[in-house]
Amino acid sequence: MRAIPFLSLLIIFIMLWLIGGHIFYKQWWILPNFFGYSDLENTFSPINALFAALASAGAVYAIIIQAYNFSIQQFEINFFNLLNIHISNKDKVKYDIFEDRSVNHDxxxxxxxxxxxxxxxxxxxxxxxxxxxxxxxxxxxxxxxxxxxxxxxxxxxxxxxxxxxxxxxxxxxxxxxxxxxxxxxxxxxxxxxxxxxxxxxxxxxxxxxxxxxxxxxxxxxxxxxxxxxxxxxxxxxxxKSLLEKHCMFHxxxxxxxxxxxxxxxxKKCAFEHRIDIYIDSFLNAPKIIIKSLNFIYHDIL
Incomplete structure:
Protein backbone atom coordinates (compact mmCIF):
# COMPACT_ATOMS: atom_id res chain seq x y z
CA MET A 1 0.00 0.00 0.00
CA ARG A 2 2.91 2.36 0.66
CA ALA A 3 4.00 2.02 -2.98
CA ILE A 4 0.80 3.63 -4.24
CA PRO A 5 1.87 7.26 -3.50
CA PHE A 6 5.25 6.64 -5.15
CA LEU A 7 3.67 5.10 -8.26
CA SER A 8 1.24 7.99 -8.46
CA LEU A 9 4.06 10.52 -8.31
CA LEU A 10 6.00 8.53 -10.88
CA ILE A 11 3.10 8.60 -13.32
CA ILE A 12 2.58 12.33 -12.78
CA PHE A 13 6.26 13.15 -13.42
CA ILE A 14 6.38 11.01 -16.59
CA MET A 15 3.28 12.74 -17.92
CA LEU A 16 4.79 16.14 -17.19
CA TRP A 17 8.00 15.08 -18.93
CA LEU A 18 6.19 13.96 -22.07
CA ILE A 19 3.83 16.92 -22.23
CA GLY A 20 6.59 19.44 -21.51
CA GLY A 21 8.86 18.02 -24.20
CA HIS A 22 6.06 18.01 -26.72
CA ILE A 23 5.28 21.65 -26.06
CA PHE A 24 8.96 22.61 -26.28
CA TYR A 25 9.78 20.80 -29.54
CA LYS A 26 6.29 20.93 -31.08
CA GLN A 27 6.68 17.25 -31.95
CA TRP A 28 7.60 13.88 -30.44
CA TRP A 29 11.34 14.53 -30.45
CA ILE A 30 12.91 11.21 -29.41
CA LEU A 31 13.01 9.34 -32.75
CA PRO A 32 14.11 12.29 -34.96
CA ASN A 33 17.10 12.95 -32.67
CA PHE A 34 18.38 9.41 -33.15
CA PHE A 35 18.40 9.94 -36.92
CA GLY A 36 20.61 13.02 -36.82
CA TYR A 37 18.09 15.80 -37.11
CA SER A 38 19.40 17.46 -33.97
CA ASP A 39 22.54 17.74 -31.91
CA LEU A 40 23.69 14.71 -29.93
CA GLU A 41 23.23 16.53 -26.64
CA ASN A 42 19.58 17.12 -27.47
CA THR A 43 19.15 13.40 -28.08
CA PHE A 44 19.67 12.55 -24.41
CA SER A 45 18.24 15.68 -22.83
CA PRO A 46 14.77 14.13 -22.50
CA ILE A 47 16.35 11.07 -20.82
CA ASN A 48 18.20 13.33 -18.41
CA ALA A 49 14.95 15.13 -17.67
CA LEU A 50 13.25 11.78 -17.03
CA PHE A 51 15.88 10.66 -14.50
CA ALA A 52 15.78 14.06 -12.84
CA ALA A 53 12.01 13.70 -12.53
CA LEU A 54 12.40 10.20 -11.08
CA ALA A 55 14.94 11.48 -8.56
CA SER A 56 12.54 14.24 -7.57
CA ALA A 57 9.74 11.71 -7.21
CA GLY A 58 11.92 9.51 -5.02
CA ALA A 59 12.85 12.46 -2.82
CA VAL A 60 9.21 13.48 -2.43
CA TYR A 61 8.24 9.89 -1.64
CA ALA A 62 10.99 9.64 1.00
CA ILE A 63 9.67 12.82 2.62
CA ILE A 64 6.14 11.38 2.64
CA ILE A 65 7.30 8.12 4.23
CA GLN A 66 9.38 10.00 6.80
CA ALA A 67 6.43 12.22 7.69
CA TYR A 68 4.15 9.15 7.95
CA ASN A 69 6.57 7.30 10.24
CA PHE A 70 6.98 10.41 12.37
CA SER A 71 3.21 10.77 12.76
CA ILE A 72 2.94 7.10 13.77
CA GLN A 73 5.74 7.54 16.29
CA GLN A 74 4.10 10.63 17.76
CA PHE A 75 0.78 8.81 17.98
CA GLU A 76 2.36 5.88 19.83
CA ILE A 77 4.05 8.21 22.33
CA ASN A 78 0.84 10.14 22.98
CA PHE A 79 -1.24 6.97 23.15
CA PHE A 80 0.93 5.30 25.78
CA ASN A 81 1.09 8.53 27.77
CA LEU A 82 -2.73 8.66 27.78
CA LEU A 83 -2.88 4.97 28.61
CA ASN A 84 -0.55 5.48 31.59
CA ILE A 85 -2.77 8.32 32.78
CA HIS A 86 -5.82 6.06 32.41
CA ILE A 87 -4.18 3.27 34.42
CA SER A 88 -3.05 5.77 37.04
CA ASN A 89 -6.59 7.13 37.35
CA LYS A 90 -7.90 3.60 37.75
CA ASP A 91 -5.42 2.85 40.53
CA LYS A 92 -6.49 6.02 42.34
CA VAL A 93 -10.15 4.99 42.50
CA LYS A 94 -10.72 4.34 46.20
CA TYR A 95 -14.08 4.24 47.94
CA ASP A 96 -15.50 2.50 51.00
CA ILE A 97 -18.72 0.73 50.10
CA PHE A 98 -18.86 -2.26 52.43
CA GLU A 99 -18.10 -2.19 56.12
CA ASP A 100 -16.13 -5.45 56.06
CA ARG A 101 -13.93 -5.80 53.03
CA SER A 102 -10.69 -7.60 52.33
CA VAL A 103 -7.41 -5.76 52.01
CA ASN A 104 -6.81 -6.90 48.44
CA HIS A 105 -10.21 -5.95 47.14
CA ASP A 106 -11.15 -5.09 43.58
CA LYS A 240 -21.56 4.01 22.74
CA SER A 241 -21.00 4.33 18.99
CA LEU A 242 -17.23 4.13 19.51
CA LEU A 243 -17.59 1.03 21.69
CA GLU A 244 -19.62 -0.62 18.95
CA LYS A 245 -17.34 0.47 16.14
CA HIS A 246 -14.18 -0.83 17.81
CA CYS A 247 -15.69 -4.04 19.21
CA MET A 248 -14.70 -3.05 22.74
CA PHE A 249 -16.84 -5.71 24.44
CA HIS A 250 -15.17 -8.55 22.59
CA LYS A 267 -25.11 -3.66 18.22
CA LYS A 268 -23.66 -7.09 17.61
CA CYS A 269 -20.41 -5.58 16.33
CA ALA A 270 -19.66 -4.37 19.88
CA PHE A 271 -19.11 -8.01 20.90
CA GLU A 272 -17.86 -9.67 17.72
CA HIS A 273 -15.27 -8.61 15.21
CA ARG A 274 -16.61 -8.22 11.70
CA ILE A 275 -14.42 -11.04 10.41
CA ASP A 276 -15.91 -13.28 13.11
CA ILE A 277 -19.38 -12.41 11.93
CA TYR A 278 -18.46 -13.20 8.33
CA ILE A 279 -16.91 -16.52 9.32
CA ASP A 280 -19.96 -17.46 11.38
CA SER A 281 -22.24 -16.54 8.50
CA PHE A 282 -20.15 -18.64 6.12
CA LEU A 283 -20.12 -21.64 8.45
CA ASN A 284 -23.84 -21.38 9.14
CA ALA A 285 -24.77 -20.94 5.47
CA PRO A 286 -25.16 -24.71 4.79
CA LYS A 287 -27.42 -25.06 7.84
CA ILE A 288 -29.58 -22.16 6.70
CA ILE A 289 -29.84 -23.61 3.19
CA ILE A 290 -30.79 -27.05 4.54
CA LYS A 291 -33.45 -25.56 6.81
CA SER A 292 -34.84 -23.54 3.89
CA LEU A 293 -34.97 -26.63 1.66
CA ASN A 294 -36.70 -28.64 4.39
CA PHE A 295 -39.24 -25.87 4.85
CA ILE A 296 -39.95 -25.73 1.11
CA TYR A 297 -40.16 -29.55 0.92
CA HIS A 298 -42.66 -29.81 3.77
CA ASP A 299 -44.62 -26.85 2.44
CA ILE A 300 -45.01 -28.54 -0.95
CA LEU A 301 -46.11 -31.81 0.65
Whole structure:
Protein backbone atom coordinates (compact mmCIF):
# COMPACT_ATOMS: atom_id res chain seq x y z
CA MET A 1 0.00 0.00 0.00
CA ARG A 2 2.91 2.36 0.66
CA ALA A 3 4.00 2.02 -2.98
CA ILE A 4 0.80 3.63 -4.24
CA PRO A 5 1.87 7.26 -3.50
CA PHE A 6 5.25 6.64 -5.15
CA LEU A 7 3.67 5.10 -8.26
CA SER A 8 1.24 7.99 -8.46
CA LEU A 9 4.06 10.52 -8.31
CA LEU A 10 6.00 8.53 -10.88
CA ILE A 11 3.10 8.60 -13.32
CA ILE A 12 2.58 12.33 -12.78
CA PHE A 13 6.26 13.15 -13.42
CA ILE A 14 6.38 11.01 -16.59
CA MET A 15 3.28 12.74 -17.92
CA LEU A 16 4.79 16.14 -17.19
CA TRP A 17 8.00 15.08 -18.93
CA LEU A 18 6.19 13.96 -22.07
CA ILE A 19 3.83 16.92 -22.23
CA GLY A 20 6.59 19.44 -21.51
CA GLY A 21 8.86 18.02 -24.20
CA HIS A 22 6.06 18.01 -26.72
CA ILE A 23 5.28 21.65 -26.06
CA PHE A 24 8.96 22.61 -26.28
CA TYR A 25 9.78 20.80 -29.54
CA LYS A 26 6.29 20.93 -31.08
CA GLN A 27 6.68 17.25 -31.95
CA TRP A 28 7.60 13.88 -30.44
CA TRP A 29 11.34 14.53 -30.45
CA ILE A 30 12.91 11.21 -29.41
CA LEU A 31 13.01 9.34 -32.75
CA PRO A 32 14.11 12.29 -34.96
CA ASN A 33 17.10 12.95 -32.67
CA PHE A 34 18.38 9.41 -33.15
CA PHE A 35 18.40 9.94 -36.92
CA GLY A 36 20.61 13.02 -36.82
CA TYR A 37 18.09 15.80 -37.11
CA SER A 38 19.40 17.46 -33.97
CA ASP A 39 22.54 17.74 -31.91
CA LEU A 40 23.69 14.71 -29.93
CA GLU A 41 23.23 16.53 -26.64
CA ASN A 42 19.58 17.12 -27.47
CA THR A 43 19.15 13.40 -28.08
CA PHE A 44 19.67 12.55 -24.41
CA SER A 45 18.24 15.68 -22.83
CA PRO A 46 14.77 14.13 -22.50
CA ILE A 47 16.35 11.07 -20.82
CA ASN A 48 18.20 13.33 -18.41
CA ALA A 49 14.95 15.13 -17.67
CA LEU A 50 13.25 11.78 -17.03
CA PHE A 51 15.88 10.66 -14.50
CA ALA A 52 15.78 14.06 -12.84
CA ALA A 53 12.01 13.70 -12.53
CA LEU A 54 12.40 10.20 -11.08
CA ALA A 55 14.94 11.48 -8.56
CA SER A 56 12.54 14.24 -7.57
CA ALA A 57 9.74 11.71 -7.21
CA GLY A 58 11.92 9.51 -5.02
CA ALA A 59 12.85 12.46 -2.82
CA VAL A 60 9.21 13.48 -2.43
CA TYR A 61 8.24 9.89 -1.64
CA ALA A 62 10.99 9.64 1.00
CA ILE A 63 9.67 12.82 2.62
CA ILE A 64 6.14 11.38 2.64
CA ILE A 65 7.30 8.12 4.23
CA GLN A 66 9.38 10.00 6.80
CA ALA A 67 6.43 12.22 7.69
CA TYR A 68 4.15 9.15 7.95
CA ASN A 69 6.57 7.30 10.24
CA PHE A 70 6.98 10.41 12.37
CA SER A 71 3.21 10.77 12.76
CA ILE A 72 2.94 7.10 13.77
CA GLN A 73 5.74 7.54 16.29
CA GLN A 74 4.10 10.63 17.76
CA PHE A 75 0.78 8.81 17.98
CA GLU A 76 2.36 5.88 19.83
CA ILE A 77 4.05 8.21 22.33
CA ASN A 78 0.84 10.14 22.98
CA PHE A 79 -1.24 6.97 23.15
CA PHE A 80 0.93 5.30 25.78
CA ASN A 81 1.09 8.53 27.77
CA LEU A 82 -2.73 8.66 27.78
CA LEU A 83 -2.88 4.97 28.61
CA ASN A 84 -0.55 5.48 31.59
CA ILE A 85 -2.77 8.32 32.78
CA HIS A 86 -5.82 6.06 32.41
CA ILE A 87 -4.18 3.27 34.42
CA SER A 88 -3.05 5.77 37.04
CA ASN A 89 -6.59 7.13 37.35
CA LYS A 90 -7.90 3.60 37.75
CA ASP A 91 -5.42 2.85 40.53
CA LYS A 92 -6.49 6.02 42.34
CA VAL A 93 -10.15 4.99 42.50
CA LYS A 94 -10.72 4.34 46.20
CA TYR A 95 -14.08 4.24 47.94
CA ASP A 96 -15.50 2.50 51.00
CA ILE A 97 -18.72 0.73 50.10
CA PHE A 98 -18.86 -2.26 52.43
CA GLU A 99 -18.10 -2.19 56.12
CA ASP A 100 -16.13 -5.45 56.06
CA ARG A 101 -13.93 -5.80 53.03
CA SER A 102 -10.69 -7.60 52.33
CA VAL A 103 -7.41 -5.76 52.01
CA ASN A 104 -6.81 -6.90 48.44
CA HIS A 105 -10.21 -5.95 47.14
CA ASP A 106 -11.15 -5.09 43.58
CA UNK A 107 -12.88 -1.72 43.73
CA UNK A 108 -14.55 -2.23 40.36
CA UNK A 109 -15.98 -5.54 41.55
CA UNK A 110 -17.42 -3.74 44.58
CA UNK A 111 -18.92 -1.02 42.38
CA UNK A 112 -20.40 -3.73 40.18
CA UNK A 113 -21.87 -5.53 43.20
CA UNK A 114 -23.34 -2.28 44.54
CA UNK A 115 -25.11 -1.53 41.26
CA UNK A 116 -26.38 -5.11 41.15
CA UNK A 117 -27.71 -4.85 44.73
CA UNK A 118 -29.51 -1.56 43.99
CA UNK A 119 -31.12 -3.02 40.86
CA UNK A 120 -32.18 -6.20 42.67
CA UNK A 121 -33.65 -4.25 45.60
CA UNK A 122 -35.59 -2.05 43.16
CA UNK A 123 -37.27 -5.11 41.68
CA UNK A 124 -37.51 -7.08 44.93
CA UNK A 125 -38.13 -4.98 48.08
CA UNK A 126 -37.52 -7.97 50.37
CA UNK A 127 -34.11 -8.77 48.89
CA UNK A 128 -31.33 -9.36 51.41
CA UNK A 129 -27.90 -9.44 49.80
CA UNK A 130 -25.24 -11.89 50.96
CA UNK A 131 -22.32 -9.56 50.33
CA UNK A 132 -20.47 -7.85 53.22
CA UNK A 133 -22.69 -5.29 54.89
CA UNK A 134 -23.04 -1.99 53.05
CA UNK A 135 -22.09 1.13 54.97
CA UNK A 136 -25.10 2.60 56.76
CA UNK A 137 -24.88 5.95 54.95
CA UNK A 138 -25.00 4.24 51.56
CA UNK A 139 -27.77 1.87 52.64
CA UNK A 140 -29.89 4.81 53.82
CA UNK A 141 -29.49 6.57 50.46
CA UNK A 142 -30.56 3.42 48.60
CA UNK A 143 -33.63 2.82 50.76
CA UNK A 144 -34.73 6.48 50.79
CA UNK A 145 -34.41 6.96 47.03
CA UNK A 146 -36.16 3.70 46.16
CA UNK A 147 -39.01 4.39 48.61
CA UNK A 148 -39.71 7.62 46.72
CA UNK A 149 -40.75 5.57 43.67
CA UNK A 150 -42.56 2.66 45.36
CA UNK A 151 -46.36 2.44 45.52
CA UNK A 152 -48.42 1.12 48.41
CA UNK A 153 -47.45 -2.43 47.49
CA UNK A 154 -43.73 -1.66 47.49
CA UNK A 155 -43.44 -1.87 43.69
CA UNK A 156 -42.00 0.62 41.21
CA UNK A 157 -44.53 1.03 38.41
CA UNK A 158 -42.20 2.01 35.60
CA UNK A 159 -40.81 0.21 32.59
CA UNK A 160 -37.57 -1.72 32.94
CA UNK A 161 -35.39 0.94 31.32
CA UNK A 162 -36.68 3.70 33.62
CA UNK A 163 -36.15 1.47 36.67
CA UNK A 164 -32.56 0.84 35.65
CA UNK A 165 -32.07 4.57 35.06
CA UNK A 166 -33.27 5.24 38.61
CA UNK A 167 -30.90 2.58 39.93
CA UNK A 168 -27.98 4.04 38.01
CA UNK A 169 -28.70 7.54 39.35
CA UNK A 170 -28.81 6.15 42.89
CA UNK A 171 -25.54 4.33 42.22
CA UNK A 172 -23.88 7.58 41.13
CA UNK A 173 -25.20 9.34 44.21
CA UNK A 174 -23.94 6.59 46.51
CA UNK A 175 -20.48 6.64 44.92
CA UNK A 176 -20.39 10.43 44.58
CA UNK A 177 -19.74 10.10 40.83
CA UNK A 178 -16.21 8.97 41.60
CA UNK A 179 -16.09 6.95 38.38
CA UNK A 180 -16.95 9.89 36.10
CA UNK A 181 -13.30 10.95 35.51
CA UNK A 182 -12.43 7.34 34.73
CA UNK A 183 -15.15 7.06 32.09
CA UNK A 184 -14.35 10.47 30.58
CA UNK A 185 -10.67 9.63 30.26
CA UNK A 186 -11.55 6.28 28.70
CA UNK A 187 -13.76 8.05 26.15
CA UNK A 188 -11.03 10.51 25.15
CA UNK A 189 -8.52 7.67 24.87
CA UNK A 190 -10.84 5.75 22.58
CA UNK A 191 -11.61 8.90 20.58
CA UNK A 192 -7.88 9.53 20.15
CA UNK A 193 -7.55 6.06 18.62
CA UNK A 194 -10.55 6.76 16.38
CA UNK A 195 -8.88 9.90 14.99
CA UNK A 196 -5.64 8.04 14.23
CA UNK A 197 -4.47 6.32 11.06
CA UNK A 198 -6.91 3.62 10.00
CA UNK A 199 -4.17 1.01 9.62
CA UNK A 200 -3.27 0.96 13.32
CA UNK A 201 -6.66 1.37 14.98
CA UNK A 202 -7.24 -2.35 15.58
CA UNK A 203 -3.78 -2.79 17.06
CA UNK A 204 -4.22 -0.10 19.70
CA UNK A 205 -7.84 -0.89 20.54
CA UNK A 206 -6.58 -4.40 21.27
CA UNK A 207 -3.97 -2.96 23.64
CA UNK A 208 -6.68 -0.89 25.34
CA UNK A 209 -9.01 -3.89 25.71
CA UNK A 210 -6.20 -5.82 27.39
CA UNK A 211 -6.11 -3.27 30.24
CA UNK A 212 -9.77 -3.75 31.22
CA UNK A 213 -11.03 -6.44 33.56
CA UNK A 214 -14.48 -7.99 33.37
CA UNK A 215 -16.13 -5.78 36.01
CA UNK A 216 -14.76 -2.63 34.39
CA UNK A 217 -16.37 -3.86 31.18
CA UNK A 218 -19.70 -4.32 32.98
CA UNK A 219 -19.65 -0.83 34.51
CA UNK A 220 -18.62 0.69 31.18
CA UNK A 221 -21.41 -1.29 29.51
CA UNK A 222 -24.08 0.20 31.78
CA UNK A 223 -22.66 3.72 32.06
CA UNK A 224 -22.51 4.17 28.28
CA UNK A 225 -26.14 3.12 27.95
CA UNK A 226 -27.35 5.41 30.72
CA UNK A 227 -25.47 8.60 29.90
CA UNK A 228 -26.73 10.25 26.71
CA UNK A 229 -25.44 13.47 25.19
CA UNK A 230 -28.16 16.01 25.96
CA UNK A 231 -26.28 18.92 24.35
CA UNK A 232 -26.40 17.28 20.94
CA UNK A 233 -29.89 15.84 21.52
CA UNK A 234 -28.54 12.37 20.92
CA UNK A 235 -30.47 9.32 22.04
CA UNK A 236 -27.23 7.53 22.84
CA UNK A 237 -23.89 8.60 24.23
CA UNK A 238 -21.03 9.34 21.88
CA UNK A 239 -18.93 6.66 23.53
CA LYS A 240 -21.56 4.01 22.74
CA SER A 241 -21.00 4.33 18.99
CA LEU A 242 -17.23 4.13 19.51
CA LEU A 243 -17.59 1.03 21.69
CA GLU A 244 -19.62 -0.62 18.95
CA LYS A 245 -17.34 0.47 16.14
CA HIS A 246 -14.18 -0.83 17.81
CA CYS A 247 -15.69 -4.04 19.21
CA MET A 248 -14.70 -3.05 22.74
CA PHE A 249 -16.84 -5.71 24.44
CA HIS A 250 -15.17 -8.55 22.59
CA UNK A 251 -13.70 -9.87 25.87
CA UNK A 252 -16.78 -9.23 28.03
CA UNK A 253 -18.23 -12.25 29.82
CA UNK A 254 -21.94 -11.70 29.21
CA UNK A 255 -22.83 -13.97 32.12
CA UNK A 256 -22.14 -11.15 34.58
CA UNK A 257 -24.76 -8.88 33.00
CA UNK A 258 -27.69 -8.99 35.42
CA UNK A 259 -30.33 -6.67 33.98
CA UNK A 260 -31.75 -8.81 31.16
CA UNK A 261 -31.20 -5.87 28.76
CA UNK A 262 -33.24 -3.45 30.88
CA UNK A 263 -30.54 -0.81 30.42
CA UNK A 264 -30.55 -1.27 26.64
CA UNK A 265 -28.61 -3.09 23.97
CA UNK A 266 -25.54 -2.64 21.81
CA LYS A 267 -25.11 -3.66 18.22
CA LYS A 268 -23.66 -7.09 17.61
CA CYS A 269 -20.41 -5.58 16.33
CA ALA A 270 -19.66 -4.37 19.88
CA PHE A 271 -19.11 -8.01 20.90
CA GLU A 272 -17.86 -9.67 17.72
CA HIS A 273 -15.27 -8.61 15.21
CA ARG A 274 -16.61 -8.22 11.70
CA ILE A 275 -14.42 -11.04 10.41
CA ASP A 276 -15.91 -13.28 13.11
CA ILE A 277 -19.38 -12.41 11.93
CA TYR A 278 -18.46 -13.20 8.33
CA ILE A 279 -16.91 -16.52 9.32
CA ASP A 280 -19.96 -17.46 11.38
CA SER A 281 -22.24 -16.54 8.50
CA PHE A 282 -20.15 -18.64 6.12
CA LEU A 283 -20.12 -21.64 8.45
CA ASN A 284 -23.84 -21.38 9.14
CA ALA A 285 -24.77 -20.94 5.47
CA PRO A 286 -25.16 -24.71 4.79
CA LYS A 287 -27.42 -25.06 7.84
CA ILE A 288 -29.58 -22.16 6.70
CA ILE A 289 -29.84 -23.61 3.19
CA ILE A 290 -30.79 -27.05 4.54
CA LYS A 291 -33.45 -25.56 6.81
CA SER A 292 -34.84 -23.54 3.89
CA LEU A 293 -34.97 -26.63 1.66
CA ASN A 294 -36.70 -28.64 4.39
CA PHE A 295 -39.24 -25.87 4.85
CA ILE A 296 -39.95 -25.73 1.11
CA TYR A 297 -40.16 -29.55 0.92
CA HIS A 298 -42.66 -29.81 3.77
CA ASP A 299 -44.62 -26.85 2.44
CA ILE A 300 -45.01 -28.54 -0.95
CA LEU A 301 -46.11 -31.81 0.65
Missing amino acids: IFFEFYELLKIIYTKANNPDYEHTMPKIRISIQDIIDDRLDMYRDDYGLINKDRHDIFKICHNIFNECTENILSPYFRNFYHLLKYIENSNAKIKNQFTGILRAQINNYEYALLYYDSLMNGDAKLLRKQSKI NLDKRILFDNYSAGKY
